[in-house]
Structure formats: C-alpha cells, structure tokens
Amino acid sequence: MYKVLARDGLAKRGRLQTVHGVIETPVFMNVGTAAAIKGAVSTEDLQGIKTQVELSNTYHLHVRPGDDVVKRLGGLHKFMVWDKPILTDSGGFQVFSLAGLRRIKEEGVYFNSHIDGRKIFMGPEESMQIQSNLASTIAMAFDECPSSVADRPYMEKSVERTTRWLGRCKEEMRRLNGLPDTINPRQLLFGINQGGIYEDIRIRHAKEIAAMDLDGYAIGGLAVGESHEDMYRILDAVVPYLPADKPTYLMGVGTPANILEAVDRGVDFFDCVYPSRNGRHGHVYTNHGKLNLFNARYELDSRPIEEGCGCPACRTYSRAYIRHLLKAKEMLGMRLCVLHNLYFYNTMMEEIREAVEKGCYREYKADKLAHMTGREV
Amino acid sequence: MYKVLARDGLAKRGRLQTVHGVIETPVFMNVGTAAAIKGAVSTEDLQGIKTQVELSNTYHLHVRPGDDVVKRLGGLHKFMVWDKPILTDSGGFQVFSLAGLRRIKEEGVYFNSHIDGRKIFMGPEESMQIQSNLASTIAMAFDECPSSVADRPYMEKSVERTTRWLGRCKEEMRRLNGLPDTINPRQLLFGINQGGIYEDIRIRHAKEIAAMDLDGYAIGGLAVGESHEDMYRILDAVVPYLPADKPTYLMGVGTPANILEAVDRGVDFFDCVYPSRNGRHGHVYTNHGKLNLFNARYELDSRPIEEGCGCPACRTYSRAYIRHLLKAKEMLGMRLCVLHNLYFYNTMMEEIREAVEKGCYREYKADKLAHMTGREV
Numbered sequence: 001m002y003k004v005l006a007r008d009g010l011a012k013r014g015r016l017q018t019v020h021g022v023i024e025t026p027v028f029m030n031v032g033t034a035a036a037i038k039g040a041v042s043t044e045d046l047q048g049i050k051t052q053v054e055l056s057n058t059y060h061l062h063v064r065p066g067d068d069v070v071k072r073l074g075g076l077h078k079f080m081v082w083d084k085p086i087l088t089d090s091g092g093f094q095v096f097s098l099a100g101l102r103r104i105k106e107e108g109v110y111f112n113s114h115i116d117g118r119k120i121f122m123g124p125e126e127s128m129q130i131q132s133n134l135a136s137t138i139a140m141a142f143d144e145c146p147s148s149v150a151d152r153p154y155m156e157k158s159v160e161r162t163t164r165w166l167g168r169c170k171e172e173m174r175r176l177n178g179l180p181d182t183i184n185p186r187q188l189l190f191g192i193n194q195g196g197i198y199e200d201i202r203i204r205h206a207k208e209i210a211a212m213d214l215d216g217y218a219i220g221g222l223a224v225g226e227s228h229e230d231m232y233r234i235l236d237a238v239v240p241y242l243p244a245d246k247p248t249y250l251m252g253v254g255t256p257a258n259i260l261e262a263v264d265r266g267v268d269f270f271d272c273v274y275p276s277r278n279g280r281h282g283h284v285y286t287n288h289g290k291l292n293l294f295n296a297r298y299e300l301d302s303r304p305i306e307e308g309c310g311c312p313a314c315r316t317y318s319r320a321y322i323r324h325l326l327k328a329k330e331m332l333g334m335r336l337c338v339l340h341n342l343y344f345y346n347t348m349m350e351e352i353r354e355a356v357e358k359g360c361y362r363e364y365k366a367d368k369l370a371h372m373t374g375r376e377v
Numbered sequence: 378m379y380k381v382l383a384r385d386g387l388a389k390r391g392r393l394q395t396v397h398g399v400i401e402t403p404v405f406m407n408v409g410t411a412a413a414i415k416g417a418v419s420t421e422d423l424q425g426i427k428t429q430v431e432l433s434n435t436y437h438l439h440v441r442p443g444d445d446v447v448k449r450l451g452g453l454h455k456f457m458v459w460d461k462p463i464l465t466d467s468g469g470f471q472v473f474s475l476a477g478l479r480r481i482k483e484e485g486v487y488f489n490s491h492i493d494g495r496k497i498f499m500g501p502e503e504s505m506q507i508q509s510n511l512a513s514t515i516a517m518a519f520d521e522c523p524s525s526v527a528d529r530p531y532m533e534k535s536v537e538r539t540t541r542w543l544g545r546c547k548e549e550m551r552r553l554n555g556l557p558d559t560i561n562p563r564q565l566l567f568g569i570n571q572g573g574i575y576e577d578i579r580i581r582h583a584k585e586i587a588a589m590d591l592d593g594y595a596i597g598g599l600a601v602g603e604s605h606e607d608m609y610r611i612l613d614a615v616v617p618y619l620p621a622d623k624p625t626y627l628m629g630v631g632t633p634a635n636i637l638e639a640v641d642r643g644v645d646f647f648d649c650v651y652p653s654r655n656g657r658h659g660h661v662y663t664n665h666g667k668l669n670l671f672n673a674r675y676e677l678d679s680r681p682i683e684e685g686c687g688c689p690a691c692r693t694y695s696r697a698y699i700r701h702l703l704k705a706k707e708m709l710g711m712r713l714c715v716l717h718n719l720y721f722y723n724t725m726m727e728e729i730r731e732a733v734e735k736g737c738y739r740e741y742k743a744d745k746l747a748h749m750t751g752r753e754v
Binding site: 042044069072074079080081299300318320323324325327328330331334 | 411412413414415416417418419420421437441442446449450451455456457458676677679689693694695697698700701702704705707708709710711712713
C-alpha cells in the first residue's frame with residue numbers, strides 16, 4: 001500500500017495507494033478546515049493547483065454542519081465534490097486549542113463547543129465514529145496534544161494515556177470498517193507520536209506505537225511554540241524510531257524551510273495553514289522570498305507575483321492589481337494570493353520529489369533555501 | 378455603431394459595436410465597483426458566465442487606487458485583464474450617495490472622500506478626465522442625481538444644471554479623445570436623463586439631451602426609493618422621447634421583474650448590484666423564485682441551486698454544501714452564489730434577446746414572471 005520508491009540520505013520518495021487514488025510523497029496536504037479552503041477556493045480550483053490531498057478538521061465538521069449531516073450526504077468526498085484523498089485530523093488538537101473549559105479523563109475529553117458553548121464529549125471511539133461518518137481516506141488517532149512547556153511528569157502521564165487511546169482507536173476503527181453502512185470501509189488510520197521536546201519520551205512512545213502496525217505515523221505536538229532548533233532536534237531523535245516503510249507525517253508544519261529540513265530528516269507528509277492564512281493577509285511566497293503585497297512598492301508593478309509561475313493568479317494578474325484588491329478589501333485579492341501560495345507549496349513538493357529521485361536533495365535544499373531567504377523583489 | 382436588429386412592441390434587440398467588441402442588447406452589465414466583482418469573482422470567471430460588459434465606478438477608482446495609477450498601468454482593461462467592453466459611471470451618483478459633506482456649485486461638487494475624508498472637487502471636466510484615464514469603453518456624463526423626493530423647483534433647477542454639465546462633458550470628452558496620450562481615443566459618451574418622478578420635467582430634459590447627439594442615453598434617478606409603479610410610469614412617459622436608434626440605459630435597475638418590464642418599455646442596457654449583493658447574503662435566483670440558502674430546509678438538499686443550470690456553482694456543488702459554506706462564513710459560499718446569480722441574470726438577458734428576435738417577448742415575459750413569483754422550492 002505504501003512503498004518507498006527512492007531514498008536520498010534520510011529523505012524518502014514514497015507512494016501511498018489509497019481507495020481514493022495515489023499520493024506521491026513528500027506531499028503537502030492543503031488545509032480546508034470546514035470542508036473548504038479559506039479564501040474562496042473550491043475543490044474545482046484544487047484540481048488546477050496540483051493539490052493531492054485535502055485535509056479537513058473533524059472538530060469543526062462535527063460542530064457544523066455535523067458529521068451525521070455529512071454522512072447522510074454521502075461523506076466528505078461527495079459533500080465537497082473531491083474524488084482524491086482526504087485526511088481528517090482527530091479533533092484532538094482543536095479540542096485543546098479552541099474549545100472552552102475542558103476536563104481530560106481516561107475515557108476522553110469533556111469540553112464546550114467554541115461556536116455555541118454546548119457540552120461535547122469526545123474520546124477515541126467518538127473521534128473514530130465521526131471520522132468514519134466523514135468517510136475520509138485517512139483518519140488520525142485521537143491523542144492529547146499537551147502544551148509544549150508541559151513538565152516531564154505531566155508529559156509522561158499524557159503520553160501513556162495517548163498510547164492507551166491509540167489502542168482504542170485502532171479497535172474502534174476495525175469495528176467501524178466492518179459495519180455494513182460504513183461509507184469508506186477501507187479508511188486508513190495513522191497514529192500520532194507525542195512527548196513534547198523530551199527526546200526520551202518521544203523515542204519510548206515511538207517504539208510503542210511502531211509495534212501497533214498502523215497505516216502511517218505522525219509526529220504531533222511540534223510547531224506549537226517551541227524553537228525550530230528544538231523541532232529539528234526532536235525529528236533527528238524520533239524519526240529513526242518510526243517505521244520507515246510507513247508514511248511519516250509531521251503535523252501542522254510549516255514554512256517552506258521547515259518542510260525542506262523535515263524532508264531531509266525522513267518526513268514525507270505535511271500540512272499547514274500558512275499558505276492560505278498568509279495569502280489572506282497578502283503575504284505571498286516566491287523563490288526569491290516572501291512579498292507583502294500591501295507594500296507601496298507594488299503600486300505600479302505590472303509583473304505577476306512570480307515571473308514564470310503557472311498559478312491562476314500569476315497567469316493573468318499583476319502585483320499592482322492584486323495589491324489594489326487587497327487594499328480595497330476585495331475578496332478576490334485574498335483568493336488570488338491563496339491560490340498562488342498553495343500552488344507554490346504544491347510545486348515545491350513536486351521539486352522535492354524530483355530531487356530525492358535524482359539523489360540531489362541536499363543540493364536542491366541548499367539552493368532553494370539560499371534563494372528564498374533573499375530580500376523582497 | 379448601434380443598430381436595432383429587431384423590435385417587438387417597444388422592446389429593442391440591438392447591437393452596439395465598440396472598440397472593445399460587440400454588445401448584444403438587451404444587456405445586463407455586471408457591476409465590479411472597485412475594478413472587481415464583489416464575492417471573489419475575477420475577470421477570468423466573467424468569461425465563463427456570459428458577461429458582456431463590466432461596469433466599474435469612477436468615484437471608487439478615483440479615490441483608490443487613483444485613476445492616475447490605472448492610467449500608468451495602461452487603463453482599466455489592462456489593469457483588470459478584461460478585453461471586452463467596460464462602462465464607467467460618472468462618479469456623480471456616489472458623490473451624492475456616499476461622500477460626506479458636499480456643496481454643489483455651477484462648476485461642480487466639493488465633497489469629502491468617504492475613505493479618508495480628504496477634500497475632492499469633481500465637475501464635468503474632472504469626471505471626463507478621470508474616465509479618460511480609466512479608458513473605459515463607455516463613459517457616463519456627470520450629472521446631479523437629486524433625491525427622489527426633491528420638490529419641483531429644486532428638480533427644475535437641478536435638471537437645467539445637469540443639461541449645462543452635459544454640454545461641458547461632451548466638449549471635454551471631444552478634447553480628451555483628441556489628445557495624443559489618451560488610451561482609448563474612441564471612448565463613447567452616454568448622457569443621463571433626470572427629473573425625478575415629474576413626467577414633464579423628464580420629457581423636457583429628454584428632448585434637450587436627445588438634440589445633443591450622444592452615443593447613448595441613460596435614465597438616471599430611478600430605483601432610488603420610488604415605487605415600481607412610479608418607475609414604470611416614468612419609463613412609459615420618457616423613453617419615447619429618447620432616440621430609439623441609440624442605446625437606452627436604465628441605471629441601477631434592478632430585479633429580474635424590473636428588467637423584464639423595462640425591456641418592454643424600450644430599455645436595453647441595465648446594471649445593478651442585486652445579483653452580487655444578494656449572492657453574498659446567500660439569496661439566489663432561480664426560475665422558480667429566489668431561495669435563501671441559509672434556510673434549514675436545504676441542510677440535506679443534494680440538488681444544485683437550480684437543476685439544469687450551467688453555472689460554476691450548479692455544475693458541481695449542492696445546496697447543502699453551499700448552505701454549509703454560508704453558515705460557516707466560508708468566502709467560497711458567497712463566491713458560488715454570486716457566480717450563480719450573475720449567470721442567472723446574464724442567461725435571462727440571452728433569453729430576452731431571443732424572445733424579442735422571435736417576436737414573442739410578451740409571452741416570454743408573462744411566462745417568466747409567472748414562474749419566478751413562485752414559492753421557494
């Protein structure tokens with residue numbers, strides 16, 4: 001199902017076969033929180049900007065429109081009209097970052113909806129049931145994502161519970177995939193490694209979950225406030241203990257530089273809101289650095305965001321026009337910037353795959369980083 | 378340049394040849410106030426929803442990004458990347474409806490920008506200069522748009538001044554079109570009939586401006602709060618006094634029913650923010666009435682907004698999905714509704730043209746109105 005096609009150092013060039021088609025890795029999954037990419041981008045648009053995997057958020061869809069509604073409409077793929085792979089997160093991260101007052105118990109988490117305050121309970125079984133209703137291609141295990149500054153005793157206790165929860169997730173997923181009315185009975189399950197920035201806890205946890213034979217392994221609880229150096233140190237420590245013959249997913253990461261560094265450490269799945277969030281604020285990526293299109297220097301700039309870029313914004317519109325749209329608060333400005341940024345990320349992943357195949361990943365990475373840290377142009 | 382190809386009663390089926398291509402009338406011009414259709418709709422999108430003419434607002438573009446900026450970038454067509462006709466209004470309506478404190482003098486209007494409060498003067502010459510900088514296909518004369526409840530003495534004085542201003546517009550446009558650095562030296566000028574709901578003032582003014590041999594004639598100062606009956610009464614009275622061998626433009630109108638009635642009275646150019654504004658609020662047009670997609674009845678409705686509709690929303694997405702997007706405040710929901718509504722209007726104009734050609738306009742109108750006043754489906 002998952003095959004490593006080539007390696008270059010620790011960097012993996014993989015291929016994951018799913019019921020919704022093939023995922024060529026390394027891959028950047030495009031985040032559509034509430035079953036839509038923010039910035040007025042549709043799944044039809046995604047077909048034109050090299051998106052391989054759409055990622056939606058279980059927590060958001062559970063509170064609105066409700067996973068029962070999505071199930072009655074045939075699952076997320078039918079709902080969004082997207083026939084390629086979809087990954088859903090477990091809801092855990094949002095429960096810990098968005099929800100109001102919450103109590104964590106062995107059975108799961110009690111919390112209040114951030115929309116209407118109503119009480120919700122979510123545990124491993126509930127998360128699996130919701131994700132089964134959504135019928136995504138890949139479901140994520142329900143874990144606790146502790147604060148990056150949690151102390152060692154708390155972290156140890158939390159990670160042990162996350163391991164127990166993972167066992168329950170696996171069992172519940174097996175049960176759900178066997179039910180007659182399950183939309184996607186071949187739904188995959190990825191486990192999540194936790195442990196904050198404690199290398200030994202991370203490694204011990206990695207060994208435990210590696211033994212559980214899941215469809216893929218994610219590293220959670222990074223990119224939540226720790227330094228880049230800490231993140232890379234943890235990747236250096238823990239990735240060797242995750243099965244290399246399974247997908248390796250670094251959750252919520254990150255900048256182009258973060259991705260380039262993580263690929264070099266063996267990661268091949270990524271997701272992040274940066275390209276869409278930055279795009280909505282007029283910050284756009286180029287191979288010569290990030291531009292802030294609100295800057296007055298672009299007022300009369302008739303060039304595209306990036307010369308030679310094939311995205312829907314660059315193919316047609318100028319920096320000057322997009323800057324005007326952003327200044328005038330026209331949604332179209334945000335849409336064009338988001339389309340450009342996602343295209344930039346998706347294209348970079350294409351380049352990464354090619355470089356790993358060719359065995360020149362280190363040179364590619366050095367070159368890309370050297371250019372991107374350039375000044376605004 | 379303008380030819381009436383067919384008539385059916387007073388209804389005209391016309392064709393206006395412009396430097397930016399042909400306009401088949403009756404036509405609904407799609408409003409892109411600040412050089413963009415609100416709702417994240419691009420000029421590339423307009424190519425796919427049967428848009429013939431884009432309409433931008435002189436006042437908005439003068440204050441941001443500045444008509445000098447647009448001129449330096451090659452004019453509105455290059456700025457927006459739209460090669461078909463563009464009509465710019467004169468700025469007069471916005472000066473009277475949006476701007477802060479203002480003083481109307483014989484030379485023009487002194488007012489404060491609604492964006493930063495700075496003092497601006499705009500008279501007939503300034504409006505023509507700005508529109509020449511924007512380089513639209515059709516420029517509108519600078520007029521006063523008095524309140525629909527203005528009293529007769531005020532209205533008479535105002536209309537006389539509007540006539541004098543029209544003479545100055547024509548003279549200034551002639552001068553500008555002769556300058557060597559004018560982007561569009563074949564810019565057309567439409568005059569505007571005013572007079573509120575006083576039939577005699579309207580008719581006297583229509584006769585005066587008809588004698589001035591302009592490229593087209595608009596009826597302004599309607600759809601500003603008066604009843605539909607008053608609007609139709611004024612059209613009945615004044616259209617016969619406007620040159621039938623020139624385009625006849627009813628500004629700011631309106632609902633599908635308003636357009637159907639006005640075509641029947643000899644009007645063949647329209648513009649209105651309704652389809653885009655209603656779309657952004659989840660109100661969508663169908664041949665069986667208008668739907669409010671926020672309504673709970675669409676929660677599980679897997680049908681498109683309208684069965685058989687060829688718009689980018691209906692070709693792919695369901696009412697249930699679009700409702701979810703609107704409820705979740707995802708911009709994509711607004712975008713899809715705006716695209717649908719503009720497509721609906723543009724398609725209705727196509728049907729209108731065909732019905733006039735076939736000589737069955739009255740039957741078409743009756744049938745269309747009977748269906749559209751149906752209940753939500």
